Amino acid sequence: MSLLGIDLGTSGVRVAAYDLAGGEIAAASAGTTLHRPAPGLAELDAEEVMAAVIRLCAEVTASAPVRADPVESLSFAVLGEAVLPVDGAGKALAPAPVSMDRRGETTAACLADVLGNRVVQEITGQPLHPMFAVHKISASAQWPVAAQYQSLGEYVAGQLGARPAVDLTMAARTGAFDVQRRQWSPDILDALGVNATTLAEVVSAGTVVGAVSTEAAAWTGVRAGTPIIAGLHDQAASFVGGGGRAATSCVVSFGSSDCLTVGTASRPIGLDGTGFASYPVRENLWVTLAGTAAGGWALTWLADLVRATGQEWEALYDVSAQAPPGLLVMPYFAGSGTLDNDPDARAAVLGLTLETSRSDLARAFLEASGFEIAKIADALARSGVPPTQAYAVGGGARSVSALQVRADAAGIPLTGVAANASTRGAAMVAGLGIGAFGTVTDVPLPPVGFRAEPRHEHTSWYAAQRATFAATYQTLRPVNQALAAL
Amino acid sequence: MSLLGIDLGTSGVRVAAYDLAGGEIAAASAGTTLHRPAPGLAELDAEEVMAAVIRLCAEVTASAPVRADPVESLSFAVLGEAVLPVDGAGKALAPAPVSMDRRGETTAACLADVLGNRVVQEITGQPLHPMFAVHKISASAQWPVAAQYQSLGEYVAGQLGARPAVDLTMAARTGAFDVQRRQWSPDILDALGVNATTLAEVVSAGTVVGAVSTEAAAWTGVRAGTPIIAGLHDQAASFVGGGGRAATSCVVSFGSSDCLTVGTASRPIGLDGTGFASYPVRENLWVTLAGTAAGGWALTWLADLVRATGQEWEALYDVSAQAPPGLLVMPYFAGSGTLDNDPDARAAVLGLTLETSRSDLARAFLEASGFEIAKIADALARSGVPPTQAYAVGGGARSVSALQVRADAAGIPLTGVAANASTRGAAMVAGLGIGAFGTVTDVPLPPVGFRAEPRHEHTSWYAAQRATFAATYQTLRPVNQALAAL
Structure with missing residues (x-):
């Protein structure tokens, strides 16, 4: 069957x-x-x-x-x-x-x-x-x-x-x-x-x-x-199909947008006034999630801008995985996403010099994706719903070097899932419906690929950069409001 | 002769x-x-x-x-x-x-x-x-x-x-x-x-x-x-050859770096603690100047990044001359230049969305060049050395559309000089040396080309954007210091 x-x-x-x-x-x-x-x-x-x-x-x-x-x-x-x-x-x-x-x-x-x-x-x-x-x-x-x-x-x-x-x-x-x-x-x-x-x-x-x-x-x-x-x-x-389980593992989706989803046995308290969405899936399973309005879309924008073909773009990821470039990208190419819910937010690239290369930019865009996941994870923890071990799903999780940079920047290990998580989730629910599995916990875990651990040599660098990233969103609010008002 | x-x-x-x-x-x-x-x-x-x-x-x-x-x-x-x-x-x-x-x-x-x-x-x-x-x-x-x-x-x-x-x-x-x-x-x-x-x-x-x-x-x-x-x-x-005269006309040079030079009959007071350089040329002529560390260099960086060939780059200027794109470029690709004398300054591009095009970026880079000239002109006026009518010299003054965008952004009319100003200045000094001209004032004015007047329809837009530009340098100082410290 x-x-x-x-x-x-x-x-x-x-x-x-x-x-x-x-x-x-x-x-x-x-x-x-x-x-x-x-x-x-x-x-x-x-x-x-x-x-x-x-x-x-x-x-x-x-x-x-x-x-x-x-x-x-x-x-x-x-x-x-x-x-x-x-x-x-x-x-x-x-x-x-x-x-x-x-x-x-x-x-x-x-x-x-x-x-x-x-x-x-x-x-x-x-x-x-x-x-x-x-x-x-x-x-x-x-x-x-x-x-x-x-x-x-x-x-x-x-x-x-x-x-x-x-x-x-x-x-x-x-x-x-x-x-x-x-x-x-x-x-x-x-x-x-x-x-x-x-x-x-x-x-x-x-x-x-x-x-x-x-x-x-x-x-x-x-x-x-x-x-x-x-x-x-x-x-x-994607949560069900990508290995997400209440209190055990969360799912980070890298698609056109990026999204972090955690599961809990009951409705989380303490989400009032936050940008998190939280809703029930089944008995004893709620999911809570937040995302950025642009993840993969931002990468596509950059690839188009610098005229990188698919193959060359992959190569830029690989080169770019070597060392942090000292740039800072605010990835709000389509507003701030759900966490800050700020339609006036705009994207920015900071720290440019004449030496900044295409590969530096590619890496900084990937880092921004990781910083944003860390920002969402921190906000979840402050709201009493700390994320657990993370499965990475979606097209953006397929490149080993891109996943590694995101894990470095997020400071969170990311286990790549070698499957299309949302289609797989739908099929697993079909199995629940006919009693092939008793509950979501019984659904087989997905096949996994590369596990990206934050690399020790960059730990303190990225901790400092994450702090700068979080502060810079606030720093740039008046500039973005001035630009939006023009 | x-x-x-x-x-x-x-x-x-x-x-x-x-x-x-x-x-x-x-x-x-x-x-x-x-x-x-x-x-x-x-x-x-x-x-x-x-x-x-x-x-x-x-x-x-x-x-x-x-x-x-x-x-x-x-x-x-x-x-x-x-x-x-x-x-x-x-x-x-x-x-x-x-x-x-x-x-x-x-x-x-x-x-x-x-x-x-x-x-x-x-x-x-x-x-x-x-x-x-x-x-x-x-x-x-x-x-x-x-x-x-x-x-x-x-x-x-x-x-x-x-x-x-x-x-x-x-x-x-x-x-x-x-x-x-x-x-x-x-x-x-x-x-x-x-x-x-x-x-x-x-x-x-x-x-x-x-x-x-x-x-x-x-x-x-x-x-x-x-x-x-x-x-x-x-x-x-460049000042002498480009038509600069004490109390009459200043010279804006658009080269690898951009520079604004004014002439005065005696040493200006009130420059202590500013980033201006001021020195004597001859009896009754001092020049005072400040520049950005990257003008043309920044444009070359962008052209390389987006892989624009020379001809296509000119076309981007032309397209980009149509309307302000709502981006903001801080042009400090090689530190802040002489006015702020800040080696930690870095370049930034703000206000990006998924709709931002190559042409929008080209225009925003040119605007930054104009905003920086306006910032130097404002600082000169505050120091008691207000700039006068401006001749634009250097390679960056040769494109009519690029000069127009800079004039719009600076809020200052720019008269393009159709000559290599520094070589011409050297030759005019050779003429002074043999008495062909009595003083710098007697040196023939250079042949001029296009005169770019700030366009009326964009006046208030650019006034607002100049204010945002000036404020954003201060806003970004902590971010740049954090990036420089990494």
């Missing part, structure tokens, strides 16, 4: 089958188009996403390993915050705005006036932010009258044969869910004029929500009647 | 002949090798420089316009701070360390202890700095016993037939000259153990110091007996 994970992301879809030991046996992926119909809008077309899911499932189920080991259940890792209106038959009525879509700004400001940031964070477990789905629902007067609003996870599951049901993590990422009482928040819905009947039933990730229909079986090659399992938010999926 | 200017620079030699109206009629130039025999050392070989002078003079005198209009006198523009030991016959005994050579650091620190920075600035007109020649003389125990120490100007003039004589400006740039009393400073020479008899007689620029020998005439094509005129320091030469 095998387990199928379907990862629905902002830039594409990935489908992979896993054996019960947690090893990947077949995989396929495809990009999807991010539409920008007007300034401030960024949308995915649900039909295009569904077509990709069908094509990729068919490819994976047709592969020899999966034909030998058929899919016994499937589940999802789902991009956060995207939501779309559907009719009574589950048909999409409009494209789904993704997290960077800004149509929710006015209603988020309105909610801040009515309930206040503190109350919203207390209810939802997350700082008030316009990216959350409930603001887009409230703002979308131009949408047709919908029977329901769904994330792309519910939408795809519904097309395959499931009933409309959203898991706790995706419910939390709507910004309208009371994470303590585990129900839609009447206060928030009332304040925003959203009817609770248009939102789906909430279940735990791992709940059976349906079975593959005969029609969907023909499209996908997955046997009709195969259980469809409620999946989870992609960061939570 | 024509006048010959010989420009001895850090990276090469330029020779050009001018008519009495100040127009260039023939020119030739060649690079020379900057030797770096050990870390911290940077030297020019006097024999190599002399060979280049001979070759280039021969080329210019052989040209048709100069054959029709023979050279009637010649003079020099000389790189500052370089000095070499010569024997009794005027033969070079060692290479000449240039300004960036660091062998004088210990003796400069020693002088600061003995006399104090304030007294040294009062005597010499310039802030105490290890680049000055007297520190290299004091430090060079490994040099052979010298009959005299000469700048490359005295050395080349001597080879052509002149007696050893140094002009006021080059004497001032040794760091051992009492600019008020117009004599070598016994206090400084005693403190550093340098014998006054090893230094040359001091004269004004424009003094006849000899005539071309028969031997030199054969090498250079300049008629034997042609008067050799004491020249001047290259910044002073």
Whole structure:
């Protein structure tokens, strides 16, 4: 038997089958188009996403390993915050705005006036932010009258044969869910004029929500009647699939953005007023996370600027891994990220001389990624949720030298995970749904690669530089505000 | 008749002949090798420089316009701070360390202890700095016993037939000259153990110091007996040749470094404790100047980083001239320059986002050059020496769009000079020496090109950005000190 994970992301879809030991046996992926119909809008077309899911499932189920080991259940890792209106038959009525879509700004400001940031964070477990789905629902007067609003996870599951049901993590990422009482928040819905009947039933990730229909079986090659399992938010999926366990190990994700996720058995106290998001996954598992708005995006920006091709860029990483360059990069290329939640933050490169090389810059950008992880880890520890041993997942964890520089800069050992963590997390939840694993703790740990220990010879250098990094964010606030005001 | 200017620079030699109206009629130039025999050392070989002078003079005198209009006198523009030991016959005994050579650091620190920075600035007109020649003389125990120490100007003039004589400006740039009393400073020479008899007689620029020998005439094509005129320091030469006049017009030089030079009829008061250098040129003419350590060098660094070829780089300037990008560049790629005299200063780029383009960066680097000129102009005004209308000279003044951005950023109209100002200044001093012009005021103004007026639509934007620029130097001091201490 095998387990199928379907990862629905902002830039594409990935489908992979896993054996019960947690090893990947077949995989396929495809990009999807991010539409920008007007300034401030960024949308995915649900039909295009569904077509990709069908094509990729068919490819994976047709592969020899999966034909030998058929899919016994499937589940999802789902991009956060995207939501779309559907009719009574589950048909999409409009494209789904993704997290960077800004149509929710006015209603988020309105909610801040009515309930206040503190109350919203207390209810939802997350700082008030316009990216959350409930603001887009409230703002979308131009949408047709919908029977329901769904994330792309519910939408795809519904097309395959499931009933409309959203898991706790995706419910939390709507910004309208009371994470303590585990129900839609009447206060928030009332304040925003959203009817609770248009939102789906909430279940735990791992709940059976349906079975593959005969029609969907023909499209996908997955046997009709195969259980469809409620999946989870992609960061939570990366946590489960990347080896994250409550009180045992955290997961650091190096993707387009960087993110640190820790697990706890219950809701952490002491997060009021912080930038951390915290929400339940299952019984006895909460995840708490914060990220930077630009990690891999910043590296891509630099590679484009200096016209480094892929291969040469890898070589720059390798050269750059030798010694700290004495530069300081503030990586806020897209605002400060969730911890400081400061839209006026800008990126900066400090300490430049005529001797500064391309390789020095590459290393300083990687260091910034490590400093930011250390800053988040420190804030977690101060909030009573200290991070534990760290698994590194995502595309940015694949280069040994890049991982080493980040570990040096963070002062934290980083164990590279040799797997796509979010797809794997989705498949492991599919296994939970059919009782292949009892709890998340029973899920097999992922295959690991290089373990990057902070190198002794640089310890004090980086400790000093981390302190300078943290202080410089405050130092530069007036400059960034002056630049933003121009 | 024509006048010959010989420009001895850090990276090469330029020779050009001018008519009495100040127009260039023939020119030739060649690079020379900057030797770096050990870390911290940077030297020019006097024999190599002399060979280049001979070759280039021969080329210019052989040209048709100069054959029709023979050279009637010649003079020099000389790189500052370089000095070499010569024997009794005027033969070079060692290479000449240039300004960036660091062998004088210990003796400069020693002088600061003995006399104090304030007294040294009062005597010499310039802030105490290890680049000055007297520190290299004091430090060079490994040099052979010298009959005299000469700048490359005295050395080349001597080879052509002149007696050893140094002009006021080059004497001032040794760091051992009492600019008020117009004599070598016994206090400084005693403190550093340098014998006054090893230094040359001091004269004004424009003094006849000899005539071309028969031997030199054969090498250079300049008629034997042609008067050799004491020249001047290259910044002073750029001032004279670039249209600078006391109380009337200042000169902004955009070269490897940027520099603003103003003229006054007498020694300015109120420069104590500032970073300005101030020294006499002739009767009724003092120049006062400050510069950044990296202007053109910073632009070259950026062009190399982003792999822009010459042509594409010009195109980036043109595109970048359209609108202010909202970035802020602190241009201290080689320390702060003379105004703040801060060796811990480092360059920084602030305000970066994922949308920041190569062209935005090119413009921000040019803006920094303009902001720095505005900062120097403001400091001059506060010191009672307000700059007047500005001529822009040097390679950096040749691009119309680059000059426009600098004028916008500086808030100062910049009139581009279509001539090599320092070579022209040397030739004009050659004219003063034979009475072709009575005083510097009678020297013909240079041919001018584009006049860049600050553009009205950006006035308030740049006023705000100049204020942010000035404040950010202070804001970043602790960060730069932390980086320098690592």
